[in-house]
Amino acid sequence: MKIVVCGLGYVGVTVAACMLRKGAMVVGVDVNPQKVEIANAGRSPVKEPGVEETFAKARAENRLTAAKTLGSTLADADVVVACVGTPSCEDGSLQLSYVSSVSEEIGRAVRQRSPECRPLLCVFRSTMLPGTMETVVMPKLSAAAGEPPGQRYEPVYNPEFMRESTAIADYFNPPKIVVGERFPGAAQDLYGIYDGIDAPVFKVPFAVAEMVKYVDNYFHALKVSFANEVGRLALSCAVNPADVTRIFLSDTKLNVSPYYLRPGNAFGGSCLPKDVRALGAFGRKNGMDVPLLQSVIASNTAHKSFIARLVVAHAPKGTRILQMGLTFKPDTDDLRESPLVELAATLLEQGYELSLFEPDLKPEQLVGANLAFADLHLARLPELLVTDFRRAAARADLILLGKPMSGVKLPSDKRFLNLYRF
Ligand SMILES: NC(=O)c1ccc[n+]([C@@H]2O[C@H](COP(=O)([O-])OP(=O)(O)OC[C@H]3O[C@@H](n4cnc5c(N)ncnc54)[C@H](O)[C@@H]3O)[C@@H](O)[C@H]2O)c1
Structure with missing residues (x-):
């Protein structure tokens, strides 16, 4: 197997070293002549544990060369891996000039390949925003190759999940392998370059793979910022941050878990909104700047507006809507700060004919704080509540699934909009 790696930065040298360890012939290409010279001397252009020894051994075995341009290196290659940089522009947007040039x-180099060769796998590992493969890489590749992908070359997006300093170990023991491809099977399992690596493999459309990489990085950054803000708040009230963190992290059921991490409805209920507001206010009182924690309510409000707009977009004027669910989650009659109550109120304001189906809410039990909240935010609740689901569904043009509801058979001839999982 011959592999050409474009870009001898942290990602490129790791890919090169790992492919060399798997016995491949590797050509490293970089526009920086110093990096090329260093690699050709059997050394690593960047500090990454394990790379230098691998390069030195491979040079001695004549399995590694480096060059400033692709030249004819792709003529007999099986795979080219593009690991060029995607730095920030001044305004924070992504600079794609290197990706564009390398594509x-x-x-152009694809043109020099014999038509008898199997398609060259063009694997892009640079971190790129969703849509980049479709709108930048593929058009550049096919314009320069003079033909669409398929016969002579096949573009693949394969994001890198390594961490600098443990990159080689991460490569051989990744949390997952994500392969973005033009259609199922197009990546041809990357000609086996991941064979022998035990990790879940996700084969998905380009944009999913592109987005996954960002979501992962964003989440890591979010976790660091969250932990630091919690630490600052703890210090502001003489609480030991390590004590709080130890207990927080011990909870792998609700805290460090997939729980609460799927897109759906906004949060609500009698605890989360009130407690998030209180901790934000506490931070302000203690003179602690915790912008992430203080932005959570605004984020939730934006999500409620998004859900309302989503419904309106699916419901032209005059649509008769049946909303299933009103309480803030299944198996409770708690209406306090329920996003579904707010949604119903918004839909009424917008002039829709609305019915509400909520098996968790018995009208005769609408008392106390629940009654107060309903009176304040959805005074027409008692008159809109229906108990005969089948009849209400038959009358409706659009049914909103506000929360999971077991034991309710949904009619197959109606339009639905799922608001708790999308
Ligand atoms: N560094 C990481 O830990 C890491 C992890 C995962 C993903 N990524 C992503 O991988 C990509 C590369 O990251 P990096 O840290 O290795 O970048 P880097 O800046 O260290 O290296 C990029 C290399 O590409 C070279 N280059 C630019 N244009 C070229 C061309 N046309 N042909 C050949 N070489 C060219 C540059 O000279 C440079 O040496 C980025 O998109 C980055 O976001 C980085």
């Missing part, structure tokens, strides 16, 4: 260079 063109690879496309």
